[in-house]
Amino acid sequence: MLFAAAVLLPPRFTPQRVRYDRRYRTLDKYRFIVGFLAIPLAFYGLFVISPFLQAIYYSFTDWSGGPVANFIGFDNYVKMWNDERFWDSTVTSVTLLVVAPVVTLVLGMFFAYMITAGGRHRKGQAVSGVAGSSLYKVVYFFPQVLSVAIIAVIWGRVFNTNSGLLNGSLDLVGIDGPAWLGGEYSWALIAMLTVLSWSFVGFYVVLFSAAMGSIPRDIYEAALLDGAGRSRTFFGVTLPLIWDTVRTGWIYMGIQALDSFAIVLVMMPKHVLKVTPVFLYERFQEGQYGYATSIGVVLLVLSVVFSLIIMRVGSRDRIEF
Structure with a gap:
């Protein structure tokens, strides 16, 4: 029956064409969403996520404000654990x-x-x-x-x-x-x-x-x-x-x-x-x-x-x- 429908229907209404159109519309929808959110997400990653990641990295260093930050592992956290203040x-x-x-x-x-x-x-x-x-x-x-x-x-x-x-x-x-x-x-x-x-x-x-x-x-x-x-x-x-x-x-x-x-x-x-x-x-x-x-x-x-x-x-x- 599916074969008969494929033969009788015009080419633009074939099941393969319908599946292709659905797939194209879905892809087009996701392209629109990605294009709409790309710039806001880029700004969010640059100004929000990036500082968080930098802070986590510097928490494992002895950074004192200079250009050099030596990696010291968990020493800062050990110092914090023993700090009564x-x-x-x-x-x-x-x-x-x-x-x-x-x-x-x-x-x-x-x-x-x-x-x-x-x-x-x-x-x-x-x-x-x-x-x-x-x-x-x-x-x-x-x-x-x-x-x-x-x-x-x-x-x-x-x-x-x-x-x-x-x-x-x-x-x-x-x-x-x-x-x-x-x-x-x-x-x-x-x-x-x-x-x-x-x-x-x-x-x-x-x-x-x-x-x-x-x-x-x-x-x-x-x-x-x-x-x-x-x-x-x-x-x-x-x-x-x-x-x-x-x-x-x-x-x-x-x-x-x-x-x-x-x-x-x-x-x-x-x-x-x-x-x-x-x-x-x-x-x-x-x-x-x-x-x-x-x-x-x-x-x-x-x-x-x-x-x-x-x-x-x-x-x-x-x-x-």
Whole structure:
């Protein structure tokens, strides 16, 4: 039958010609994709992948900034393993990596839920945000338009032990405020977590508000008809439907907490709180470029491991709506 069709049909409709046309269209499609992505991928490889590979190479050398970099194997990593200053800074960075995303994302989800679905029931609207929700979005997002250095300077003045706004307010009610930035490690860590959360919570309010706004109102109305309160609606409806956004935000905030370089460098005295990026920066100042790049490689590994853990632990069946 196939032979008969090949005989009766015109040459351009033969099965061989059809297979050839399909193969040509597939090849043409891949040519278009490769041609479209070639230049962006080349730039990405040159300006992103290449520096990573160079850093990994220099981490195995004794490079001190000169034209010569002698290969020394794992000596920099052995030195790092025995360096107590590195471990002290890493403990602080890991603490921020674990705690800061939890605090920031919880606040971001709470504010976003109140803005999107936490208001009183209005006429004709079963689900609505609190009054003035549009203004709150602008207020929460405002820290995102400020430079990190400016944020560090402002909060440094707020947490100043002698003339700071916070301790001055506590003095008015008869409470002696602690030395936030010049005393115990725990107070400095609390101050650092406060600044990190304040800096980034507005971004997550906008992010989670957009995710919650995409949820059909019919789902909320059905939950209300079933007698679900705000708490049950949030944990039973809202959170499962925006879980992919929460997981992505968790990874992003963890990387931001791990890279809290500018805030610590500007706001914190050197002897109080030190994170791994600041420790790396000080090694660069000392001319230990090979050792510093090995610390950078460890930061890269920490970021990748953290991202993989969150992707693995936070994985669940995708809910379509």
